[in-house]
Amino acid sequence: MQIYTDCIITVSAKNEEEHRHMSNIRRVEQNNLSKHQSTNDCYVCSLLAHAKDSILLVSALEHGTVFLHQNQSYKGRCIYTFHQHYVNIVDVSSELFKCASVELQHACKAISDVFRPDLLNIAMLGNHERHLHWHIIPRYRNDSNWGNPPWPSEQRVLSDGEYISLAASIREKLGGAIV
Numbered sequence: 331m332q333i334y335t336d337c338i339i340t341v342s343a344k345n346e347e348e349h350r351h352m353s354n355i356r357r358v359e360q361n362n363l364s365k366h367q368s369t370n371d372c373y374v375c376s377l378l379a380h381a382k383d384s385i386l387l388v389s390a391l392e393h394g395t396v397f398l399h400q401n402q403s404y405k406g407r408c409i410y411t412f413h414q415h416y417v418n419i420v421d422v423s424s425e426l427f428k429c430a431s432v433e434l435q436h437a438c439k440a441i442s443d444v445f446r447p448d449l450l451n452i453a454m455l456g457n458h459e460r461h462l463h464w465h466i467i468p469r470y471r472n473d474s475n476w477g478n479p480p481w482p483s484e485q486r487v488l489s490d491g492e493y494i495s496l497a498a499s500i501r502e503k504l505g506g507a508i509v
């Protein structure tokens with residue numbers, strides 16, 4: 331099922347000065363694109379290229395995209411990933427990292443508003459997918475790993491309709507225009 335969610339949220343562009351700042355960052359990103367060009371063998375790049383067709387898509391923000399994680403054993407678990415194919419955090423400019431951090435925090439707030447977790451775990455690992463991304467993992471006092479790291483966890487796969495509903499509920503809190 332296709333979801334039309336080119337949600338462009340300019341979370342930091344609240345005034346002209348910030349607009350200019352963000353434009354400069356976009357130019358830097360574009361200049362760096364050839365250096366960090368996505369590769370055909372990157373699963374995350376492939377996912378991003380077909381994001382509109384994914385029932386896991388929550389929102390495409392200015393610098394990164396939020397997806398539901400397929401495993402919903404921790405209800406509301408999401409991934410925030412950079413649009414660009416960065417492998418190493420040291421290659422990301424400080425400016426871009428700050429902007430991405432703001433978007434990550436907005437995603438966390440939206441997830442918190444919807445699911446009211448007792449804690450949020452944020453993790454950047456990169457063991458399997460070498461495309462920088464954060465895991466946003468809502469934790470609950472009654473979850474089986476409470477008080478410990480979230481892994482390993484049981485697998486909980488939802489129906490297409492349930493993914494679509496969860497994604498829509500987070501997207502509603504994130505706000506922004508749907509193009």
Ligand SMILES: [Zn+2]
Pocket residue numbers: 368369372373374375376414415416460461
């Ligand atoms: Zn990639």
